[in-house]
Amino acid sequence: MVFVMKRAAASNAYRKPSVKRRLRKYWPLYLLALPSIAYLIINNYMPMVGLILAFKDYSFADGIFGSPWKGFGNFTYLFSSKWAAIMFRNTVLYNVVFIVLGTLFAIFVAILLGEIKHIKVRNFFQAMILIPHLVSMVLVAYLVFAFLATNGFINKGILEPTGAKAIKFYTAKQYWPFILVLVHLWKGFGFQSVVYFATILGFDKTYYEAAVVDGAGTWQQITKITLPLLKPTIIILTIMAIGRMFSSDFGLFYQIPMNSGQLYAVTTTIDTFTYRTLMEEHDVSRALAAGFLQSVLGFILVLGTNLVVRKIEPENALF
């Protein structure tokens, strides 16, 4: 889809000028793109090389290549921490919940948007539900704080007037799996719905017209036409989300619980663990080992899921 190397090569089969002549024609463009290429090397490729540090005893003084090799020492050290298991569990479990609930919710909202015939009204709803997607996670943390603080809206506006006991949310970890899922849905549902809605807009209207002629109700139209037609998109988006199973939204898990220590058991993901060990505890070895596993496992998953996509829906495969 994005990448059609083979096809491009085939279409280039006509007689083209010699490489030398084409180089002479295009050399200013290579020059123009040189900073972009340099940026990719620095920002993307050098960190890939830097992953070898996971097998080294990194020290600032010795640098990346000068630091001595250490074998799997960093990894045994990583797994000597109880957080290693917790962060993998949290990262994967939250992702599973996000994928299931996020997808269902988004499809539901997309179908509702499709029912609104008045374009101005529809655009208004669409614009409104996208607003949470515009703001940073730091800001969302402030919004959430206004609800959950000891004098927040939930305590002072709901619990106390009904006679219930106030809750200290930032030290009570049992609530946080729900809070984090809710915040994730709040921030992302508009975005995902719009993606599904765009697909629905592309469907052939005659299916629905024919269904109406045959006396199908709204419910039947949804279950017999819309959902089956959406199926490929749902499958592709879900598989791609599975490919990101080992990544987590750092902002969601770090900012929203305000990095509160009492909540770590339910808020630590690979990304927050890596940040904390690297920047707060200055424990580079553990951070390197955790980061290495995340990158490599993520890569394997992306390759694996792409293989699956290519089998089901070749034109949606990334490569």
Place this chain on the structure above:
Amino acid sequence: MAGNGKGFRIFSNIVLAILTIFAVAPFVLMFVSSITEEGTIMREGYSFIPRDVDFSAYKYLLTGAKGIVKAYGMTILVTVIGTIANMALTMALGYLLSKQDLPGRNFLSFFVFFTMLFSGGMVPSYIIWSRVFKVSETFFGLLLPNLLMSPFNVILMRTYFTTNVPKEILEAAEMDSCSQVGMLFRICIPLSKPMIATIALFSALAYWNDWVNGMYYLIRRNDLSTIQYVLNKMQNQIDFFRQTAEASKIAKTTDIPSLGVRMAIAVVSILPILMVYPFFQRQFVRGIVVGGVKG
């Protein structure tokens, strides 16, 4: 959908209205608390209904808080420079890759594409930027890491150039001995405005909302703080006091801004986004659609 169910249409309208409130209500709570008198929030808590309206937080931001005004300027500076640089880099590489008969095109395409599959992650990235390129505690720490160019946007740009700029025009320009660089500026860019606007919008939003670079690369220097970084830092200080208990008592003796001021800073940080949003809504939705389905 050409439905015939009136009931379901009403249901859709009602549910979407509720979801609109769900999406917007937290912002209302934030705004109301920024104009509520400090003591009222402490005593009676956050509320959706304005009580004891008091604009002193905003007055303080305009007059008393030099740091905030400066952070605002820094956010604008890094957003403007970052977005312009981002567009230049994205278009230059996207244009190069759009040339079908470019020697080395397949290799270069793969070179860009591979970075979308595999990434070194934050730790080596931090080590490279801070130790090898020494961007820590400089303006470049905000500008360069991760945000300067997205490989995905390069591929979007390339695809747009190849599919939306007719070959005939480019061939005609070549006959008229227009240079390859000239074609980019005179033909490709004018014909690709919608995609350019979309990519620029997302780049600007990413710079405006970024707090991660500040957290990694500006640890000691406060004079380079952006507005997001200020928000982040205020919060960390509150964490610190909350975790050492007795938050409210200690907080009063230190220079943590009051609740109202914190909320006012938060409001001010999203104001420009909300102000330009109605004008860029179409580009924004387009960006989500192309990015969401394919990325």
